[in-house]
Amino acid sequence: MENSKLSFVAPYLVLGSILYFIAVVIYRLYFSPVARFPGSKLTAATGWIETYYDVFKGGQFTFQLQKWHEQYGPIIRINPDEIHVSDPDFYDVAYASSAPFEKMPKWLDRFGLPGAVQSTVQHELHRSRRMTLNPHFSKKSISNFSWFIQQRMDQLCDRLLREYKGTGEAVTLNDAWGAVTADIIINYCLGFDYNFVSYPGFVAPFTKSLKELALGIHVAGHFPWFLKLLQSSPDWLVGLLNPGMKPVFSFQNEIKKQIIKIKELDHEKQSTERHKTVFTDILGSNLPPQEKTVTRLQQEAAGVVGAAIETSKTTLSVTSFHILHNPEILRRLTTELREASFSDPEKPTWSELEQLPYLTAVIKEGLRLGYGVAQRLPRISKHKAIQYDNYSIPPGTPFSMSSYIQHTSSVFNDCFAFNPDRWLTTAKVASAPGREEKSLDRFFVPFSKGTRWCLGQNLAWAQFYIGLATLFRRVDLELFETGPEAVSAAREYFVPLPPPETKGVRATVR
Numbered sequence: 399m400e401n402s403k404l405s406f407v408a409p410y411l412v413l414g415s416i417l418y419f420i421a422v423v424i425y426r427l428y429f430s431p432v433a434r435f436p437g438s439k440l441t442a443a444t445g446w447i448e449t450y451y452d453v454f455k456g457g458q459f460t461f462q463l464q465k466w467h468e469q470y471g472p473i474i475r476i477n478p479d480e481i482h483v484s485d486p487d488f489y490d491v492a493y494a495s496s497a498p499f500e501k502m503p504k505w506l507d508r509f510g511l512p513g514a515v516q517s518t519v520q521h522e523l524h525r526s527r528r529m530t531l532n533p534h535f536s537k538k539s540i541s542n543f544s545w546f547i548q549q550r551m552d553q554l555c556d557r558l559l560r561e562y563k564g565t566g567e568a569v570t571l572n573d574a575w576g577a578v579t580a581d582i583i584i585n586y587c588l589g590f591d592y593n594f595v596s597y598p599g600f601v602a603p604f605t606k607s608l609k610e611l612a613l614g615i616h617v618a619g620h621f622p623w624f625l626k627l628l629q630s631s632p633d634w635l636v637g638l639l640n641p642g643m644k645p646v647f648s649f650q651n652e653i654k655k656q657i658i659k660i661k662e663l664d665h666e667k668q669s670t671e672r673h674k675t676v677f678t679d680i681l682g683s684n685l686p687p688q689e690k691t692v693t694r695l696q697q698e699a700a701g702v703v704g705a706a707i708e709t710s711k712t713t714l715s716v717t718s719f720h721i722l723h724n725p726e727i728l729r730r731l732t733t734e735l736r737e738a739s740f741s742d743p744e745k746p747t748w749s750e751l752e753q754l755p756y757l758t759a760v761i762k763e764g765l766r767l768g769y770g771v772a773q774r775l776p777r778i779s780k781h782k783a784i785q786y787d788n789y790s791i792p793p794g795t796p797f798s799m800s801s802y803i804q805h806t807s808s809v810f811n812d813c814f815a816f817n818p819d820r821w822l823t824t825a826k827v828a829s830a831p832g833r834e835e836k837s838l839d840r841f842f843v844p845f846s847k848g849t850r851w852c853l854g855q856n857l858a859w860a861q862f863y864i865g866l867a868t869l870f871r872r873v874d875l876e877l878f879e880t881g882p883e884a885v886s887a888a889r890e891y892f893v894p895l896p897p898p899e900t901k902g903v904r905a906t907v908r
């Protein structure tokens with residue numbers, strides 16, 4: 399009896415689903431507010447195309463966007479809901495500093511950190527969170543901490559000279575930079591010193607786990623239920639299934655302990671701490687109590703640390719590769735560093751290093767070809783349409799641009815070549831014939847622009863100046879079995895990654 403009921407209903411269910419699917423596709427293709435935007439009909443009809451390129455083809459959606467732009471023009475629809483623009487001049491509109499743009503609600507949970515500043519959807523909530531954090535990342539605040547960056551770089555160079563010099567053994571610079579960067583950011587934000595720089599081969603289980611986490615970003619973005627399932631499972635079970643995640647759990651537990659400890663200190667003691675952590679700032683702010691819960695603080699801290707490590711590590715590795723791969727660049731850089739006069743010749747300050755034109759140009763070129771966050775950065779204008787050429791992007795529609803596509807656009811002549819000299823001329827460029835000519839800096843967007851631009855860029859700049867100057871002043875490195883593919887952007891997992899078979903930027907010490 400039950401069986402015959404089921405066999406009666408089943409065909410109607412199947413037919414109903416097919417009709418629903420057809421109706422959705424017809425709506426998306428012909429009646430959606432973004433139906434008239436150019437682009438592939440297939441990706442306009444279903445979000446599975448994005449999932450296919452991101453998850454099943456391994457971080458290929460960003461590169462597919464570029465191919466679609468070549469085919470359909472500068473403004474395209476990239477999935478049923480979202481518009482992508484490839485026009486260097488539009489960046490100042492899409493990421494305008496005066497615009498109260500929001501982020502996409504569907505990405506709120508993809509890092510598993512919905513309480514973190516970078517996940518925040520609403521403009522006002524983001525503003526209050528960001529204003530609390532801003533002073534901690536001001537230039538003055540970072541300058542006061544630059545002694546630690548120098549100290550950690552000296553420790554790294556001492557080890558390279560003591561353990562690697564003349565041995566022929568190669569060091570993987572990605573790991574070395576990962577260790578330094580993680581030490582710096584964790585100490586600066588949380589007040590712990592893990593001393594990853596002292597680990598064998600500079601490989602710490604924690605930084606290894608972060609790499610693995612990055613590889614999960616597309617699965618978490620496209621299948622949020624999977625992340626929720628992992629988060630609701632006990633740590634011991636996830637650790638059993640994926641032992642690589644254990645260091646992340648213990649890091650999160652330590653953050654929790656630290657927050658509880660700081661919460662227990664009274665106000666006076668908090669403000670006299672030797673080095674103030676981000677928690678001290680948030681707890682001492684006038685944010686409402688729901689913003690000061692242990693869970694929210696834990697997510698904010700993990701978010702800041704996560705945002706810092708992979709981006710800085712990639713940029714420093716890419717820059718180091720290009721310096722070592724181009725003898726003329728290495729020669730000019732080391733000559734400038736040797737001939738400059740510093741108040742303390744052994745330890746130039748960040749502000750003294752900023753005055754060096756060639757070092758600055760090398761860092762900028764490293765940031766350009768490191769792409770920072772290679773994935774597109776969607777924004778939503780809630781109430782006002784955004785105009786691009788003859789197209790009006792309706793309010794509530796996500797629109798995005800990508801640093802990868804911006805930095806490989808025609809404004810950067812021979813865009814894949816590492817050419818610091820492009821930053822040394824004052825010549826202006828136009829993104830197309832007849833358009834306004836602007837300085838190249840206007841097209842430089844590794845930290846994005848607008849209200850959501852990188853919170854940690856002062857710390858990033860300080861690390862790059864002090865880090866690269868110390869390494870290339872003190873250590874004579876030579877690339878070891880490393881070609882350009884080791885720093886090529888072959889996959890996009892939020893940050894750009896080289897092909898999986900590459901072994902990183904390896905070098906011996908002469």
Ligand code: HEM
Pocket residue numbers: 515516517528583701702703705706707709710713769770771775844845846849850851852853854855857858
């Ligand atoms: C090479 C180094 C870095 C690059 C290229 C970079 C790039 C970026 C970009 C493009 C964004 C915007 C992301 C978005 O719109 O979703 C961003 C945001 C952010 N970055 Fe960085 N970043 C770097 C280093 C750092 C460091 C060292 C820190 C930590 C101190 C940091 C913390 C953050 C945070 C917290 C946000 C979110 C800001 C917000 O939503 O208001 N970043 N970063």
